[in-house]
Amino acid sequence: MFYDVIIVGGGLAGMRAAIAAHDAGVKVGLVSKIHPVRSHSGAAQGGVNAALGNHPDGHDDTPERHAYDTIKGSDFLADQDAVDLMANMAPEIIIEFEHWGCPFSRYEDGSIAQRPFGGAGFPRTCYGADRTGLYMLHTCYEQVVKRNIDVLYEHFVTRLAVKNGRCTGVIALNLHTGEFESIAGNAVIFATGGSGRVYSINTTNAHASTGLGLAIPYWAGVALKDMEFIQFHPTGLEGSSILMTEGCRGEGGYLLNNRGERFMKNYVSEKIMELAPRDIVARSIQTEINEGRGFEDSFVHLDLRHLGEQKIKEKLPGIREICLKFKNIDPIKTPIPIHPANHYTMGGIDCDINGETSLEGFYAAGECACVSVHGANRLGGNSLLDTIVFGTQTGRYVAGKVKGMSQTVDTDALNDGLAIEKDRYGKLQSSEGKANPYDIRNDLSKVMNEKIGIFRNETDMKAAVNEIKMLKIKFENLRPIPDTGKFNYDFLWVTEIAGNLDTALAIATGALNRSESRGAHYRIDFNKRLDDEWLKHTLHTYHPSDPEITYKPVTMGKYEPEERKY
Amino acid sequence: MPTFKVFRYDPGKNDLPYFQDYEVPDHKGMTVLEALYYILENLDPTLAFRSSCRMGVCGSCAMHIDGQYGLACETQVASLGNTITIRPLAHMKVIRDMVVDLDPFFAQYEAIKPYLIPKNAPGPREYAQTPRERKKLDILVDCILCAACYGSCPVVGTDEKYLGPHALLKALRFIDDSRDGNTNERLAFVANDSGIFRCHTIFNCQQVCPKDLDPTGAIGKLKMKSFWAKLTGKLKKSG
Ligand SMILES: Cc1cc2nc3c(=O)[nH]c(=O)nc-3n(C[C@H](O)[C@H](O)[C@H](O)COP(=O)(O)OP(=O)(O)OC[C@H]3O[C@@H](n4cnc5c(N)ncnc54)[C@H](O)[C@@H]3O)c2cc1C
Ligand code: SF4
Ligand code: FES
Numbered sequence: 169m170f171y172d173v174i175i176v177g178g179g180l181a182g183m184r185a186a187i188a189a190h191d192a193g194v195k196v197g198l199v200s201k202i203h204p205v206r207s208h209s210g211a212a213q214g215g216v217n218a219a220l221g222n223h224p225d226g227h228d229d230t231p232e233r234h235a236y237d238t239i240k241g242s243d244f245l246a247d248q249d250a251v252d253l254m255a256n257m258a259p260e261i262i263i264e265f266e267h268w269g270c271p272f273s274r275y276e277d278g279s280i281a282q283r284p285f286g287g288a289g290f291p292r293t294c295y296g297a298d299r300t301g302l303y304m305l306h307t308c309y310e311q312v313v314k315r316n317i318d319v320l321y322e323h324f325v326t327r328l329a330v331k332n333g334r335c336t337g338v339i340a341l342n343l344h345t346g347e348f349e350s351i352a353g354n355a356v357i358f359a360t361g362g363s364g365r366v367y368s369i370n371t372t373n374a375h376a377s378t379g380l381g382l383a384i385p386y387w388a389g390v391a392l393k394d395m396e397f398i399q400f401h402p403t404g405l406e407g408s409s410i411l412m413t414e415g416c417r418g419e420g421g422y423l424l425n426n427r428g429e430r431f432m433k434n435y436v437s438e439k440i441m442e443l444a445p446r447d448i449v450a451r452s453i454q455t456e457i458n459e460g461r462g463f464e465d466s467f468v469h470l471d472l473r474h475l476g477e478q479k480i481k482e483k484l485p486g487i488r489e490i491c492l493k494f495k496n497i498d499p500i501k502t503p504i505p506i507h508p509a510n511h512y513t514m515g516g517i518d519c520d521i522n523g524e525t526s527l528e529g530f531y532a533a534g535e536c537a538c539v540s541v542h543g544a545n546r547l548g549g550n551s552l553l554d555t556i557v558f559g560t561q562t563g564r565y566v567a568g569k570v571k572g573m574s575q576t577v578d579t580d581a582l583n584d585g586l587a588i589e590k591d592r593y594g595k596l597q598s599s600e601g602k603a604n605p606y607d608i609r610n611d612l613s614k615v616m617n618e619k620i621g622i623f624r625n626e627t628d629m630k631a632a633v634n635e636i637k638m639l640k641i642k643f644e645n646l647r648p649i650p651d652t653g654k655f656n657y658d659f660l661w662v663t664e665i666a667g668n669l670d671t672a673l674a675i676a677t678g679a680l681n682r683s684e685s686r687g688a689h690y691r692i693d694f695n696k697r698l699d700d701e702w703l704k705h706t707l708h709t710y711h712p713s714d715p716e717i718t719y720k721p722v723t724m725g726k727y728e729p730e731e732r733k734y
Numbered sequence: 735m736p737t738f739k740v741f742r743y744d745p746g747k748n749d750l751p752y753f754q755d756y757e758v759p760d761h762k763g764m765t766v767l768e769a770l771y772y773i774l775e776n777l778d779p780t781l782a783f784r785s786s787c788r789m790g791v792c793g794s795c796a797m798h799i800d801g802q803y804g805l806a807c808e809t810q811v812a813s814l815g816n817t818i819t820i821r822p823l824a825h826m827k828v829i830r831d832m833v834v835d836l837d838p839f840f841a842q843y844e845a846i847k848p849y850l851i852p853k854n855a856p857g858p859r860e861y862a863q864t865p866r867e868r869k870k871l872d873i874l875v876d877c878i879l880c881a882a883c884y885g886s887c888p889v890v891g892t893d894e895k896y897l898g899p900h901a902l903l904k905a906l907r908f909i910d911d912s913r914d915g916n917t918n919e920r921l922a923f924v925a926n927d928s929g930i931f932r933c934h935t936i937f938n939c940q941q942v943c944p945k946d947l948d949p950t951g952a953i954g955k956l957k958m959k960s961f962w963a964k965l966t967g968k969l970k971k972s973g
Pocket of ligand 2: 876877878879880881882883884899900903942943944945946947949
């Protein structure tokens with residue numbers, strides 16, 4: 169099998185890249201471990217940012233203002249050239265989705281409706297009720313179908329084929345046949361999404377959002393960037409951690425502690441309240457809980473009752489459905505119990521605005537990539553935007569690069585890769601250990617939630633690094649995996665856990681090293697942002713024992729770092 | 735502790751499907767999907783089932799749960815009895831256990847041209863669509879392609895060419911979109927021999943849809959629309 173461009177990932181970033189590359193005239197293969205419409209982009213609820221100026225209070229909004237809000241939200245760690253590009257491309261790229269048929273909600277004049285979101289100077293989050301991601305994902309897949317792009321679904325990529333410093337394809341397990349296949353290409357774009365399942369016991373992410381998409385290139389020598397910046401969403405449903413969109417607060421929802429008090433007034437200005445950026449709201453909620461003002465020492469209330477039945481049914485039907493089905497409560501009548509939950513990986517595969525990485529022929533886009541537009545804290549509504557802007561940008565750029573390149577397949581690298589993966593599969597089957605891989609995953613997620621969470625300190629993080637290393641040793645002695653042939657999910661999940669372990673170690677060492685507080689990385693032992701020393705990106709390079717940590721400068725622009733006040 | 739009677743089948747290895755019993759310790763709020771994960775992770779790593787979002791939006795986990803088609807991730811164990819029977823969706827080839835071959839399901843979806851064919855050339859701004867026009871799409875656009883309706887439909891089971899409730903619902907989604915300009919062609923297509931008139935209005939799809947959509951109603955609407963289009967001479971060919 170040969171493609172000019174292989175795209176790994178069928179979420180918004182992967183599909184948008186596939187469309188861009190296809191439209192530029194090259195042969196594209198889209199490879200995904202789940203069917204594209206199953207991707208977690210479809211779970212996005214609240215909306216996507218673009219300075220369209222449609223909202224009655226938003227007529228003065230501009231891409232410049234969007235860029236400024238994003239950079240300030242990032243605690244000045246975002247690369248300003250990348251943010252400018254994203255904010256400038258946003259209006260046209262959202263309009264394009266609308267032209268493709270995306271069913272956004274509307275204003276009376278027929279234009280796309282927008283709602284206020286955290287950290288934004290104007291209401292600029294375009295939405296389709298509270299199912300924006302579902303609508304965008306299906307619209308994007310419709311365009312893939314229209315173009316007849318090759319989709320290899322339920323193909324689980326486990327390895328890059330690399331020869332002489334060049335990526336020449338991928339190795340994937342075809343779940344339908346149970347056979348490994350090699351797929352050759354002149355370029356590979358990873359769009360494997362988030363990695364929240366590193367924190368699996370408390371995350372809004374899907375089972376499919378693991379650390380493997382980061383670990384595969386990391387193992388092949390590509391650096392990860394800024395991995396210590398993990399976003400905790402303020403409002404995960406108590407228990408399952410299913411997301412309650414920021415749109416709940418955008419539409420006017422309150423956060424209440426056990427005294428019935430809108431406690432956000434104690435943390436930010438009364439003008440901002442619940443719509444402060446996520447890092448700040450998550451810390452405020454956790455502080456309330458830690459200081460005894462939560463319920464059952466584990467949650468606070470998200471109260472929508474005052475919005476009224478009509479508004480809730482019209483603007484937040486999905487939220488109501490989730491509350492009814494998973495918690496047996498109706499938000500029209502009852503406040504929603506919520507706590508912060510792991511949500512978004514600001515860091516990722518180190519790449520530039522074209523998705524280009526240090527490995528020739530290998531590119532990244534979407535949540536798995538770190539361009540970086542989100543810096544130390546992502547604003548709500550900017551991630552869907554990131555996927556489609558940088559999906560497009562990377563798809564186009566890569567198509568330009570591979571056009572006219574010879575289509576000779578380097579069988580050596582592919583065959584080597586195939587042999588290594590088959591060997592690993594065999595070894596896992598004949599393993600003589602006892603450890604249950606899922607216990608290791610659970611232990612790992614406990615360590616991550618407890619020690620690399622919202623509030624961090626040196627003692628905990630040192631302990632975390634050691635515990636992760638111990639879990640890696642345990643992982644060497646697994647009980648054997650079965651040989652089921654087709655759809656061997658045990659093999660799939662064991663491979664995902666291998667990726668989780670090294671991704672976790674990158675997060676923990678990056679966090680331990682950064683002795684300051686910035687955005688979502690908050691240290692109680694260094695609670696100030698220290699620009700002189702730390703206004704720089706972390707780079708994590710894989711080594712079997714200790715990841716190597718280095719740094720590189722942030723691309724600055726118009727905006728000088730200032731104190732981040734809301 | 736409920737017992738899960740789980741359908742097991744590997745066509746390459748077993749002559750016939752069989753049921754295997756697993757006892758799963760339950761807890762408050764536990765979903766059927768969590769129970770299946772408990773089995774995979776602690777009792778039997780050979781079990782095969784699809785899942786991803788665990789929040790009822792990705793459409794991976796539709797199956798037959800104690801006599802009802804539904805999403806495993808949305809079904810509370812506590813809402814079921816002490817013995818819970820789990821089977822795959824019907825009318826599709828079983829690949830292994832709960833994993834069925836969805837290729838025909840997606841092929842039929844593709845057949846209805848599931849993408850906007852715009853009435854007007856795009857300008858620099860969005861196509862104007864009023865809230866009223868948008869409201870017509872309200873539940874039509876919420877389909878997660880989970881195939882619960884497809885598995886429940888007896889016509890699908892007896893006529894492999896039948897387009898199916900999911901594809902017909904999708905056709906109406908575009909016909910009812912004020913921006914789409916392909917109505918007559920779409921109507922002519924769904925009125926073909928494998929389309930809307932094959933539906934016997936059995937209401938299974940309406941009953942099982944986990945998103946409370948109404949494919950039966952959509953097919954009824956399509957029948958009326960195509961009937962009317964034919965009467966008024968807008969449908970040239972009836973396929
Ligand atoms: C519940 C929730 C709600 C959100 N709401 C919003 C919102 O309202 N606004 C906003 O801007 N952002 C939101 N976000 C964030 C945003 O949705 C995601 O960051 C974004 O959708 C990620 O898109 P993606 O294309 O990068 O990845 P995904 O959509 O996760 O897709 C990843 C793809 O990679 C494939 N893949 C992964 N690993 C492999 C492998 N090894 N082999 C083969 N294929 C592989 C998967 O099959 C999948 O198709 C939300 C996130 C969550 C979790
Ligand atoms: S109509 Fe309902 S049951 Fe059928 S595929 Fe769509 S969501 Fe599933
Ligand atoms: S796991 Fe996504 S719908 Fe059930």
